[in-house]
Amino acid sequence: MHNHLASRLDNIAPFHVMELMKMAAALEAQGRHLIHMGIGEPDFTAPQPVIDAATRAMADGRLQYTSALGLPALRQAIADDYLRNYGIQVPASRIIVTAGASAALLLACAALVEPGREVLMPDPCYPCNRHFVAAFEGKAKLIASGAAHRFQLTEAIVRQHWDAQSSGVLLASPSNPTGTSIEHAELKKIVASVKELGGFTIVDEIYQRLSYDDAPFSALSLDDDVVVINSFSKYFNMTGWRLGWLVVPERIVPQLEKLAQNLFICPSSVAQYAALACFEPATIAIYEERKAEFKRRRDYIVPALRELGFGVPVTPDGAFYVYADCSAFSDDADAFARQALNEAGVVIVPGLDFGPATAHTHVRISYANSLENLQEAVARLKKFLVRK
Structure with missing residues (x-):
């Protein structure tokens, strides 16, 4: 087989978040307890x-x-x-x-x-x-x-x-x-x-x-x-x-x-x-309860992040993400996300994957996690940001 690959592959970038996930997995293998606010996946499974x-x-x-x-x-x-x-x-x-x-x-x-x-x-x-x-x-x-x-x-x-x-x-x-x-x-x-x-x-x-x-x-x-x-x-x-x-x-x-x-x-x-x-109807009722829980989490995490000093100029009205400006803490969102992982044990995603305009200033924070875990993540981030 020849070694030449199709040139279209040059136009498709790797998913940078996966590197962060590998780092997180390595830390967990060492026994570290992490709170995941990275991957865009509901913490609920099929009813x-x-x-x-x-x-x-x-x-x-x-x-x-x-x-x-x-x-x-x-x-x-x-x-x-x-x-x-x-x-x-x-x-x-x-x-x-x-x-x-x-x-x-x-x-x-x-x-x-x-x-x-x-x-x-x-x-x-x-x-x-x-x-x-x-x-x-x-x-x-x-x-x-x-x-x-x-x-x-x-x-x-x-x-x-x-x-x-x-x-x-x-x-x-x-x-x-x-x-x-x-x-x-x-x-x-x-x-x-x-x-x-x-x-x-x-x-x-x-x-x-x-x-x-x-x-x-x-x-x-x-x-x-x-x-x-x-x-x-x-x-x-x-x-x-x-x-x-x-x-x-x-x-x-x-x-x-x-x-x-x-x-x-x-x-x-x-x-x-x-x-x-x-x-x-019975299944939709379960989904609507879960949706209400996502809203409850959103209504907790957005003000909490603002209080920590993150910029959240637009309140997210859907999904389970907050796209937060971290430039008050760092001019390199990727390095900031890695520090948050290593020092606070909180997994968040840098803006790098989502386009150049916000790559270095923003992080994506997923609230597809329990309210208890979100509260713990905020407490960890608070301690981490005080040390920065």
């Missing part, structure tokens, strides 16, 4: 009704391939949920079940991203989003988006940066790493402008059900041409089950089906049968 549904599917032998578009019953359950939760009528025929939101983004980018063309996205943003674009030879155009704009793009910013190479926008609302949403009126203007400019809009809504301050809202209510990504990982607590979905305009479903058949064959059949139980 019992979901596990029971998976067990039944396995016992009944329902383990064969499903349609590349997903189980018809699951696509319909998702459609019913859009109507019940958001008041939007989305035909099941527009819903494609995928192997996690990552596969949904991969399919969307495979269908929409042209080689050499640019996709606008905010800086900071989830790193994999720009790498999905790079995987199909597109160029992620990161636009510094600070606290004044909720760390998000606005219609004015999109118009300002749109040029002959632009082909679309990729947004996330609520966002990882910031936990902030795009205001509905602003998102409506972005969608309308991008359509007028002849581009596409992809909106990652994997944290949409974990919105704490406003009524449920989906970009699907704005325009049938918007491509929306969602997931069973976050609100539904099924991270390792690898199940998500995307909603696309009816006219491109056959093209996405062709792609899904070739790239994935189908999502996990067991995970799909399990996910049917997610939408039962």
Whole structure:
């Protein structure tokens, strides 16, 4: 075998947070007790009704391939949920079940991203989003988006940066790493402008059900041409089950089906049968209790971090992250995160992965941990910061 690897790999950066996780694992192996506020994963796992549904599917032998578009019953359950939760009528025929939101983004980018063309996205943003674009030879155009704009793009910013190479926008609302949403009126203007400019809009809504301050809202209510990504990982607590979905305009479903058949064959059949139980009223009641607990944690951690001296100019309204300015303590967020790990035993993530604009000034702090652990983490950070 020759040693030449495809040049597209040069456009995909490593996940720096994983280095920090390796350091954390080494400390734990030495017996250190760490409080994890790094990885973006709910500390809750799938509720019992979901596990029971998976067990039944396995016992009944329902383990064969499903349609590349997903189980018809699951696509319909998702459609019913859009109507019940958001008041939007989305035909099941527009819903494609995928192997996690990552596969949904991969399919969307495979269908929409042209080689050499640019996709606008905010800086900071989830790193994999720009790498999905790079995987199909597109160029992620990161636009510094600070606290004044909720760390998000606005219609004015999109118009300002749109040029002959632009082909679309990729947004996330609520966002990882910031936990902030795009205001509905602003998102409506972005969608309308991008359509007028002849581009596409992809909106990652994997944290949409974990919105704490406003009524449920989906970009699907704005325009049938918007491509929306969602997931069973976050609100539904099924991270390792690898199940998500995307909603696309009816006219491109056959093209996405062709792609899904070739790239994935189908999502996990067991995970799909399990996910049917997610939408039962008793299961939703469990999820809503857990969501209330996330809100309680947010309402504790944001003021606590401000009191410690972190800058949190925008209160996160969704997900389970605080994107905090640590420049009062250090001009190197990466070194600060390593110090917090080694000296305080608290795992936080530097801004390095999320884009150059905030790489050295911000850290992402996840509150997907028990309130007791969050309180202990704040106490540890307080002692650590006094010593600095």
